[in-house]
Amino acid sequence: MPTGAFAWLVRGMVWMAGVGLLVLLIVSGITTPLDNGLYDLHARFWHYTPKDDVVIVAIDPKSLDAIGRFPWPRSVYAQLIDRLTADGVRGIGMDVTMSTPSDDPHNDTLVAAAIHRNGKVVLPVFAEAVNLGGPLQEALPVTAIASSVAALGQVDVAKDADERVRGAYLKAGLGSPYWPSLALALIQLARGSPITDLPGLHDPANDDASPYLWMRNNYVLLRYAGPSGTFGRVSASDVIDGNVPAALLKNRWVLIGATSEGLGDILQTPDSPMPGVEYQANVLESLERGWLVTPFDFLAQFLLAAAMLALPLLLYGLPGIGRGLWLLLASVLLVLAVCVVLLRSHYFWWPPMACLTVMMVEFAAWRLLTLRRR
Template identity: 25%
Template sequence: MTRVQQIGVVIGLAIVALLTILRADDPGIFKLIRGVTFDEYQRLVPRTFEPMPVRVVDIDETSLREFGQWPWPRDRMALLVDRLSAMGASAIAFDILFAEPDRLSPRNVVAEVEGVDPSLAEKLPDNDEIFARAIAEKPVVLGFGLSNVGNYRPPVKAGFAFTGESPVSAPPYLGASTPLRPQLEANAAGLGHISLNPGNPSPVVRAVPLFLTDGEQLYPNLAIEALRVAQGASTYVLSGAPDRAGIMTSAKIGDFVVPLTAAGELWLYVSPDRAERYISARQVLAAEGASPEVAAAINGSIVFVGTSAAGLQDIRVTALGENVPGVSLHAQAVEQILSGHFLSRPDWADGLEILTIAVLGSLLVVVTTFVSPAVALICGLLITAMALVASWSSFLYAGLLFDPLAPIVSGSIIHFAATSFKILVIDRERRAVRRAFGHYLSPSLLHRIEHTRDPLRLGGDDRELTVMFVDVRNFTEISERLAPTDVVAFLNTLLDALSRHVVANEGTLDKFIGDSIMAFWNAPVDVADHETKAVRAALAMRETLAELNAGDAFGFGPGQQVGIGIGIHTGLACVGNMGAKTRFNYSAVGDAVNVAARLESCCKEVGFDILISDSTARSARGMALLEAGAIPLKGKSSRTQILAVVGDERVAASAEFSALVVTHQQLMQALLAHSKNTRKLIGTAKLRAAGVIDGLAEFYQRVSGRTDHFREANDRFEKSAAD
């Protein structure tokens, strides 16, 4: 692992730690996003509405038009209780507060008239007493609300039994409640709170607290109190954690067991609002009595009495996004319990999500650091898909609520941060690479180097290279007759024009040594057919120099020609960054470099501008080559077979070159045999060479003086053929 990768991992893990801590703190925005996610799940697959013995008697707009504005006198509420009881309601629960005396009661109306004898008022009916007598001995549950004033708490009509540690401190806290009328409170079969989401700022009701606590006593809500009364049960059996107080896990209400959150809440799994759930209060209170259909719907049902009238402002929002009367959510809670279709968010869900962020985040950091951004993106998408599938499957098949967005959002942040860091570092490294190699390499090679993993470092590797040396002929004479500034201008013009062909043929410019160029192929990255590309670069240099001379680009005047010599050899060399740790050059050293330099020096002796070794020639197939003998090179124990590069494949395929090759071979044989025809063959070769390329005349002029070169070359050739 490189230092940069180590830094990337450390930064990535620090971000993972911060996100993990943030999720553990669970700020409000996380809760909101989590709630919205669970809402979307319910919208995709809502609870199916099933006919249940649960009904809402709705004090709707029609009822208000029929019987007058709200509040109604309580003798009418008494009539409602009597009618519902007569029709066989198993429980009657009022989502209505009866905290104040009935101002429409005759006794209260007369008492407020000035000059009326108080004893007369006492003889008149009291609607609260009528309502109290109506609910006595009937399965009626009254609701109470929460209050910020006083310390009144209602009596509890049921007992509590616990398994495990005490969960009394688990539910939301009840500081005080609104007092009910004493006679109503005493005669009710049950009392339950009507708050659906106390302390929750969200308008969406997602979970309903089934209990409240004052630290010592638990208080049930309206829905489960109605369910208890309907079954005739007297006790709630609550389960707590086996080893930790203050946690609820479930509640047994008669024959039904309800899974709860740690705070004693029921996650509402709602069905779409349906007309079948409601019965208008007008139908129950009709003078002619309720219809058989209404009576059948009420019989055996748990009936909740509430209002959907807009002016009474008891409208709530469900997870499905519907605006419904608050009383219908109490009814839906009971429907859900009766159907057994529950949603559950286990108390260990938060821990699992926190652990997921830590583990998957750390995995993403490692993956993003060590693989390409594309692979890291694929891994991130797979993790996202896995989180979504796991969360959705848990909801669909087990009713479990796991938040997929926390790990997804955290993973996205981690992936973005790690990828951004990596890209910034890569860009920095690529800029360093461009600075180091931009003047020496072709754009294609530079692109390949940028995408390798090997960092720039001091040291080298053994590689097969094709090495080229280029030198200006008679440079000393040229520099003697020019001013220093003119020498620099001359070299800049020449070397710039020649070096471009190295880069264009995927070579690496090593250095400029005075009037010389050193270049090589097949490093720092592999270059296919590097021998041929080096030869093509040399041929292109020859053509460029001819154009420069023809155009008098150096300003030397007509007839003043500049010549070059090029030596090319292929062999093993050590290539890499050489120098000091703070300043180094990318270069090559070794025998292959020395041989190439010696070949360039031999151009003067041989009388030709481009010479290559036989090791290069073996791979540069198809080029127009002529044997130039075996030359003894300085520092080498044996001679080196060399060849003159006449031209490319087009020249090699020409009839003129084919004829020259025949004459060249005859000349070689004549030289070896000391034949009298040598001079004649040299003349013929010059003539035929003139039709191929300028410059071979000097080569053949010097052939006769190098008989030993060709004899050595022929001996090596024959020995190789015999082997």
């Protein structure tokens, strides 16, 4: 490389060309699959042990054999909620839809009364199109039940383009993101007030939202506790029959949902297929412990990556590093180290692959030019 002032001019031109390519890569999302793969790889080695604050009451094969085929009469949920109330649970999140009236209205009355007696039950909200191709509508619990719940929480699942679920939206709603997630609703219910300083990536489109669009906000990446089965589970039929010691449930959050594969509520996570109710358990545990990861927005990604692109240009020719593969290796390792430190120490996710791609392209182009001059 040229020396003196001209050398720094060349380095500046190389850096500006790299920055231009960097913008194209970030905006196009070409390197997103590589970033997702890196996050998945890291997630598999970043597990933790849950604190036993969250217990899953599973609609599992044992319960289906004991109670009958799904969906169950709502009188079954009334019995289940009353048993959990007697056991002194902290709160109940139901990942079970109750948006249509029962064939027997008395069953709706029974479950509404059980929900009212407990006083700490959160039911789900989601968006659906009533007619094929028609506008979205919010599916709320039927009026008789909705009037008895302590809170409602959206159960939107944040699937990426590859159908894997790496994160969650803490807020979502039709027209504007006003519904808290199921996990957030439970925690706010326990605290007695809304949480205003939520983590997560904000969607700027929310300022100009259509009333017919399902809007999402506060996107966070999850630090999964582990593969499916990491959280404690008890069978719903065992709870109803009184076969679960009250000590296992007292002062704990309980999430009720399907774990049987035949019921179709299975999500693909970075670790393994996982029931939707255990996905909600991961959101709840991470939110309570402050372990939700906030992805960098475009500006933060760009500024950090642009700064990191200057590294090989500044390190070029230094003793012990040189001008070849050692320079590239040192730069790549430093970029990856910054990514890991931000993730593990500060719970920020900086996708590094666009930066690394530009570094490698610049290195390859420089080597090619050097070889042609010889």
